[in-house]
Amino acid sequence: MGNExxxxxxxxxxxGKSTLFNALTGLRQHTGNWAGKTxxxxxxxxxxxxxxxxxxxxxxxxxxxxxxxxxxxARNYIVFEKPDLTLxxxxxxxxxxxxxxxxxxxxxxxxxLICINLIDVAxxxxxxxxxxxxxxxxxxxxxxxxxxxxxxxxxLLDTIERIVTGxxxxxxxxxxxxxxxxxxxxxxxxxxxxxVGDRFSSRWVALRLLDGDETLLKxxxxxxxxxxxx
Numbered sequence: 001m002g003n004e005x006x007x008x009x010x011x012x013x014x015x016g017k018s019t020l021f022n023a024l025t026g027l028r029q030h031t032g033n034w035a036g037k038t039x040x041x042x043x044x045x046x047x048x049x050x051x052x053x054x055x056x057x058x059x060x061x062x063x064x065x066x067x068x069x070x071x072x073x074a075r076n077y078i079v080f081e082k083p084d085l086t087l088x089x090x091x092x093x094x095x096x097x098x099x100x101x102x103x104x105x106x107x108x109x110x111x112x113l114i115c116i117n118l119i120d121v122a123x124x125x126x127x128x129x130x131x132x133x134x135x136x137x138x139x140x141x142x143x144x145x146x147x148x149x150x151x152x153x154x155x156l157l158d159t160i161e162r163i164v165t166g167x168x169x170x171x172x173x174x175x176x177x178x179x180x181x182x183x184x185x186x187x188x189x190x191x192x193x194x195x196v197g198d199r200f201s202s203r204w205v206a207l208r209l210l211d212g213d214e215t216l217l218k219x220x221x222x223x224x225x226x227x228x229x230x
Contacts, residue, residue, distance in 0.1 A: 003050075003051050003052070003165075004051070004052040004053075004054060005051060005052070005053055005054065005084040005085065005160075005164040006054050006056060006081075006083040006084050006085075007053050007054065007055050007056065007083060007084065007085045007086075007087055007160060007164075008056045008058055008077055008078060008081075008083040008085070008086045008087065009021055009055060009056065009057050009058055009087050009089060010058045010061075010064075010074055010078065010086055010087070010088050010089070010101065010105055011060060011088060011089035011090065011098070011101065012060060012061070012062050012090075012091070012094075012097070012098050012101055013060035013061075013062070014060070014091070015060070015089045015090060015091040015094075015098060015117055015118075016089060016091065016117040016118055016147045016148065017057065017060060017089040017117075018042070018057055018060075019117075019147040019148060020089055020115070020117060020145070020147035021042065021044065021055055021057040022044075023147050023148075023150055023153075024044070024046045024053075024055060024153070025044025025045060025046060025055055026044075028044050028045045028046075029042060029043060029044025029045075029055075030042075030043060030044070031043075037069055037073055038069065039059050039069050039070055039073045040059075041056070041057075042056075042057040043055065043056050043057070044057075046157070048157045048158075048160070048161055049157075049158075049161055051161055051164075051165075053157075053160060053164075056077065056083065058073070058074040058077055058078075059071075059073055059074050061074050061101065062100070062101065063100060063101060063104060064078070064101065064104045064105070064108070065104075065211075065213065066213060066215045066216065072215060075108075075216075076219060078105065078108050078109055079108055079109070079200060079204075080200075080219070080223060082109075083109075083111075084111060084164045085111045085112070085113060085160060085163050085164050086105055086109055086111065086112050086113070087112075087113050087115055087160070088101065088102045088105050088112060088113070088114050088115065089115045089117050089147075090102060090114065090115065090116050090117065091117060091118050092116045092117060092118045092119045092121065092122035092127060092129060092144070093118055093121055093122050093125060093127060095116070095129070102114055102138075103175060106138065106139075106140065106172040106173060106175075107172075107174075107175060107201065107203070107204045107207070108201060108204050109201070110170050110172060111163055111164070111170050112140045112170055112172060113140060113141050113142075113143065113156075113159060113160060113163060114134065114138060114140060114141070114142040114143070115142075115143050115145055115156065116129060116131065116142065116143065116144045116145065117145055117146065117147050118146065118147075118148075119144040119145060119146050119151070119152070120146040120148075120149060120151065121146075129144060131143065131144050137173065138172065138173050139170065139171040139172045139173045140170045140171070140172055141159050141163065141168060141170070143155055143156050143159055174203070181210065184210055185203060185206050185207065185210070188206050188209065188210070189202050189203055189206040190202075192205050192206045192209070195224065196220070196224070200220075205220070
């Protein structure tokens with residue numbers, strides 16, 4: 001068996017994320033619960049060019065600010081379990097609404113692939129999406145697919161393989177905030193980096209601290225203390 005990689009699927013509800021997961025994994029999947037949570041966990045695998053992609057279907061969420069168990073589970077997996085790639089599934093007919101989650105993921109982790117689903121429905125509605133322009137602006141690959149019809153799957157799987165093997169290097173765009181927030185980030189980020197090192201994005205942690213995210217603080221404390229970082 002070739003190299004194994006973990007691929008996390010993130011997306012808003014009703015973007016076709018689970019349809020994509022089912023189409024890719026077929027019968028090679030199983031479900032259970034996240035440890036200590038009532039949120040269901042679906043995992044499956046895909047074989048491609050000698051590699052095994054272990055797909056984790058994260059709960060569908062509109063954000064990753066830990067306002068619910070689903071959001072907390074999705075956020076914690078991306079940040080703390082460090083999948084080899086996070087695949088963000090967007091609805092081609094509702095890109096503006098969906099991009100909120102995508103931009104949050106881009107702040108949290110480097111290896112990201114944006115997957116624009118329901119492209120056939122969008123085209124029927126006269127919506128045309130320039131994925132190359134989006135790729136240039138976001139700094140990560142953007143692929144158009146139709147999960148229901150398995151349209152775009154060869155390119156999708158090839159792009160996953162190229163990212164996880166290092167052939168494509170993702171350079172996610174860094175969101176810019178108002179000057180007051182950026183100044184505060186600059187003040188606390190060096191101190192955050194001293195504590196978290198390169199294990200997590202110090203800029204993202206600094207943002208969450210400024211936002212007063214207590215659940216993240218508790219999670220960080222529990223994970224850093226055993227390693228003697230606090």
